[in-house]
Amino acid sequence: MILPGQTRQQALRHAVAILSEAGIDGAASDARFLLLHALGITQTDLVLYGNRVLNEEGAARFGEAVRRRLDGEPVARILGEWEFWGLPFVLNAATLVPRPDTETVVEAALALHPDRHRPLRLLDLGTGSGCILVSLLSEWGQAFGVGLDRSHEALACARTNARINGVGRRAAFLVGDWCSPFGKPFDVIVSNPPYIPSATIPTLADEVRLHDPHAALDGGEDGLLAYRWIVAEATGRVNGEHGRPALLGPDGALVLEVGYDQAEAVRRIGIDAGFSQASIRQDLAGHARVVTLSGPLSAGNGAES
Structure with missing residues (x-):
C-alpha cells in the first residue's frame, strides 16, 4: 500500500x-x-x-x-487527539471526538460573563474529554470548574487535557451522574449530554455507531431523558416540587447542547421547570444547537417567556 x-x-x-x-x-x-x-x-x-x-x-x-x-x-x-477551541485534546475510547458544533456551547457560556476575570464556579455534566470545561477555564482565568462523568476512563482523559492546557489547578474531575450532590451551587452549568433516541442509534453512520461510546449517545426513548434530569437537578425541582438543593445558583445559567431538532423541546422543559428565560443559539451551519436557561426561577411551576 x-x-x-x-x-x-x-x-x-x-x-x-x-x-x-x-x-x-x-x-x-x-x-x-x-x-x-x-x-x-x-x-x-x-x-x-x-x-x-x-x-x-x-x-x-x-x-x-x-x-x-x-x-x-x-x-x-x-x-488519539483532536483540536477544539484552538486547544489540543487527547482522546480515548470513553470520550466523544470534540466537534466544531460543540464550540457553540463555549460561545454561549462566554457570552453570559464577558468579564474574563470573574471568579466563577463551573460545572460540566458528562464532561467526557473535558473539552468544554477546559476551553471555558482557558478563557475565564479566575474560574474554577468541576467535570462530572460516570466513566473513570473518560475522567482520566479529562484530567490529562486540563493539565496539558494549563488549567489543571483550577479543575476537579469526579465520578458521578446527573444527580450527584454538591455543597455549593454553580454560576454556570454546561453539558453536551446524550441526546440520540435509542431506536435511532442502530441507523447511525458506522464511524459513530461503531467507534463512539454508546453511553454518550443514548438519550432514551425520545432523546430528551438527560435534559429532564439535568434541568430537575439544576433547579432542585423534581416532579415540579423542590426536592433537593439546586445545583444552579439563583443568578446562574444552564447551557445545553441539543440535537438538530430538539431546541424547542428542551426550551419547553426549562420553562416548565420554572426558568424565566430561555434562549436558543445557532451553530455555524445555522442549526439550533444550544439552549441557555436562566432565571430568576419563577415561583410557580411553569412560567411562560
Whole structure:
C-alpha cells in the first residue's frame, strides 16, 4: 500500500487516491492528517521537505493508519487527539471526538460573563474529554470548574487535557451522574449530554455507531431523558416540587447542547421547570444547537417567556 522509498509527497498522493477510491469524504485532508501524525512532522515540514524518502518504519506507520481509515475508523480515533477551541485534546475510547458544533456551547457560556476575570464556579455534566470545561477555564482565568462523568476512563482523559492546557489547578474531575450532590451551587452549568433516541442509534453512520461510546449517545426513548434530569437537578425541582438543593445558583445559567431538532423541546422543559428565560443559539451551519436557561426561577411551576 505505502512503500518505503516513496517520498512524503508521493506517499501522500498515493494515500489520497486510495481513500478517494474507497469513497471516503475528505480523503485529501484525512490523508494529510494521518501522514503528519505517522511521521511526527508538521505541515511546514511537509511543504519544505516533501521530497524526503520514507523509511520502512515510517511507511509501515502511515500504511497502518491508512488501513484503519479504510476500515471506517475516524481520523481523530486513529490520531488519539483532536483540536477544539484552538486547544489540543487527547482522546480515548470513553470520550466523544470534540466537534466544531460543540464550540457553540463555549460561545454561549462566554457570552453570559464577558468579564474574563470573574471568579466563577463551573460545572460540566458528562464532561467526557473535558473539552468544554477546559476551553471555558482557558478563557475565564479566575474560574474554577468541576467535570462530572460516570466513566473513570473518560475522567482520566479529562484530567490529562486540563493539565496539558494549563488549567489543571483550577479543575476537579469526579465520578458521578446527573444527580450527584454538591455543597455549593454553580454560576454556570454546561453539558453536551446524550441526546440520540435509542431506536435511532442502530441507523447511525458506522464511524459513530461503531467507534463512539454508546453511553454518550443514548438519550432514551425520545432523546430528551438527560435534559429532564439535568434541568430537575439544576433547579432542585423534581416532579415540579423542590426536592433537593439546586445545583444552579439563583443568578446562574444552564447551557445545553441539543440535537438538530430538539431546541424547542428542551426550551419547553426549562420553562416548565420554572426558568424565566430561555434562549436558543445557532451553530455555524445555522442549526439550533444550544439552549441557555436562566432565571430568576419563577415561583410557580411553569412560567411562560
